[in-house]
Amino acid sequence: MTEDKNRLHFIVKSWLLGQIISVIFLGTVLYLGVVNFIQSVIIGAISYIFSLLILRFFDHQIDFIVKKILKFLDGHKKMKSFILKHF
Numbered sequence: 001m002t003e004d005k006n007r008l009h010f011i012v013k014s015w016l017l018g019q020i021i022s023v024i025f026l027g028t029v030l031y032l033g034v035v036n037f038i039q040s041v042i043i044g045a046i047s048y049i050f051s052l053l054i055l056r057f058f059d060h061q062i063d064f065i066v067k068k069i070l071k072f073l074d075g076h077k078k079m080k081s082f083i084l085k086h087f
Contacts, residue, residue, distance in 0.1 A: 004084060009066045011087050013055060016062070020051035 024047040029035055035043065055062070073080035 004080075005066060005070060007084050008069060009062065011083070012062060012066055012069070017048075017051050017055060020054055021047045024050060 021044070025040075025043055028043050028047070029040075032039070073083070
């Protein structure tokens with residue numbers, strides 16, 4: 001059970017990390033209009049650090065979501081094995 005929880009926790013956290021980074025990056029690019037390579041590297045690094053801080057603050061809620069998802073997936077063995085093996 002612990003291995004499944006750790007794996008699903010990683011999947012959920014990395015998905016959320018990508019979503020937060022993309023929203024911050026897209027918002028910044030829309031605000032600035034045009035960015036070059038150096039600006040995109042700086043914006044990407046700042047977005048990454050900011051998203052890690054956000055995820056750290058909501059770690060308890062992520063654990064709660066993971067437990068709920070595992071409860072749901074316990075009734076759907078094929079879906080659970082597919083998600084945990086392929087993501």
